Amino acid sequence: MTTTHRSTDAPLLSVEDLSVELRVGEEMRTVLKQVSFSVEAGQTVGLVGESGSGKSMTVRAISRLLPEGAQTSGRIGFDGLDVLDLRGEALRKYRASDVAMIFQDARAHTNPVRRIGDFLTESMILNGKIGRKKAEQTATELLEAVGIHDAARRLKQHPHELSGGLLQRVMIASAVAARPRLILADEPTTALDVTTQAEVMAILKRMQQEYGMAMLFITHDLELAGAVCDDTVVLYAGEVVEQQQAKRLHHDPLHPYTAALVQARPDINQRAERLPSVPGHPTTAYEAPAGCAFAPRCRFAQDRCRETKPELVAIGDHGESRCVRAVELRGTLLMSGTTPLTADTEEAAL
Ligand SMILES: Nc1ncnc2c1ncn2[C@@H]1O[C@H](COP(=O)(O)OP(=O)(O)O)[C@@H](O)[C@H]1O
Ligand code: SF4
Numbered sequence: 542m543t544t545t546h547r548s549t550d551a552p553l554l555s556v557e558d559l560s561v562e563l564r565v566g567e568e569m570r571t572v573l574k575q576v577s578f579s580v581e582a583g584q585t586v587g588l589v590g591e592s593g594s595g596k597s598m599t600v601r602a603i604s605r606l607l608p609e610g611a612q613t614s615g616r617i618g619f620d621g622l623d624v625l626d627l628r629g630e631a632l633r634k635y636r637a638s639d640v641a642m643i644f645q646d647a648r649a650h651t652n653p654v655r656r657i658g659d660f661l662t663e664s665m666i667l668n669g670k671i672g673r674k675k676a677e678q679t680a681t682e683l684l685e686a687v688g689i690h691d692a693a694r695r696l697k698q699h700p701h702e703l704s705g706g707l708l709q710r711v712m713i714a715s716a717v718a719a720r721p722r723l724i725l726a727d728e729p730t731t732a733l734d735v736t737t738q739a740e741v742m743a744i745l746k747r748m749q750q751e752y753g754m755a756m757l758f759i760t761h762d763l764e765l766a767g768a769v770c771d772d773t774v775v776l777y778a779g780e781v782v783e784q785q786q787a788k789r790l791h792h793d794p795l796h797p798y799t800a801a802l803v804q805a806r807p808d809i810n811q812r813a814e815r816l817p818s819v820p821g822h823p824t825t826a827y828e829a830p831a832g833c834a835f836a837p838r839c840r841f842a843q844d845r846c847r848e849t850k851p852e853l854v855a856i857g858d859h860g861e862s863r864c865v866r867a868v869e870l871r872g873t874l875l876m877s878g879t880t881p882l883t884a885d886t887e888e889a890a891l
């Protein structure tokens with residue numbers, strides 16, 4: 542079994558100052574601003590933030606699947622490759638065997654008229670490495686590895702005959718088939734009920750450890766990130782606002798936004814979706830105000846926060862925060878009533 546570990550070698554994936562603009566009509570809109578983080582071999586890094594913060598665009602940039610007309614700057618390094626410069630055969634090989642994606646909506650990423658068996662064997666055969674018979678045998682083994690024991694029957698079925706949880710297991714089997722070194726999992730359990738979510742997560746973690754793969758795990762669920770990740774990167778309005786060890790996030794957040802996510806309790810009626818509810822409305826990178834993007838929702842905001850854009854700075858020896866008050870507020874972010882609400886926050890809460 543491969544365990545996660547830190548090494549002094551270069552990371553497997555390094556995202557450096559990644560900025561992305563997307564075309565909307567005649568206009569280019571910023572969706573990511575100088576995002577930097579890294580993932581080491583075998584490590585699990587969580588990318589956390591509310592809807593619209595730029596999580597999926599980060600993953601799509603890494604897998605070179607951004608919408609047409611997108612403009613990128615910065616660098617994405619993968620084991621010595623400059624991912625943003627890959628073309629032709631080198632790009633095909635990177636996508637086919639270095640990284641693999643698992644999406645939130647498994648059903649939308651399978652063809653309803655193709656059998657599960659064809660879905661699983663197609664890319665193995667296309668990659669030219671093995672014949673149909675061997676591919677079918679591998680598909681059966683993969684389904685068994687993800688806990689589907691009646692594999693022979695399942696291989697003949699169509700996606701609509703499988704539950705969401707079973708289909709997501711098939712997606713995991715498909716993703717690991719080429720033995721990639723990095724799994725990009727974009728909210729892989731969000732569409733599932735809580736029990737199935739736990740089962741699928743356990744399988745994903747087991748496969749990751751058995752195959753020694755690194756994982757970039759995208760979620761808006763801080764609790765889940767804390768449970769499955771080694772490190773966490775928190776995104777707000779297309780920017781990294783905090784980076785630190787996942788296990789510390791819940792009791793020692795370094796940024797007021799992370800603290801607000803920790804304190805947000807999902808509405809009991811929406812428990813299955815586990816939507817965080819931080820007071821106020823999230824902003825996009827494109828619409829973010831000057832200064833701190835979180836200021837309109839921050840209960841600790843002061844005038845200086847709106848005047849200058851905070852830098853991402855190291856706090857202690859285990860994390861980084863993009864908050865000018867991070868050092869001063871450390872240890873108090875989860876307390877209630879220590880700081881009066883600002884006029885902005887009162888307005889947002891109305
Ligand atoms: N095809 C697109 N064209 C223009 N803007 C987009 C497109 N897809 C997403 N966006 C915008 O990019 C931002 C980041 O989106 P996304 O990465 O999907 O967020 P997340 O995955 O964190 O919910 C959002 O503001 C979203 O509205
Ligand atoms: S810089 Fe100011 S507004 Fe932004 S998170 Fe820190 S305290 Fe809040």
Ligand SMILES: [Mg+2]
Pocket residue numbers: 596597598727
């Ligand atoms: Mg998304």
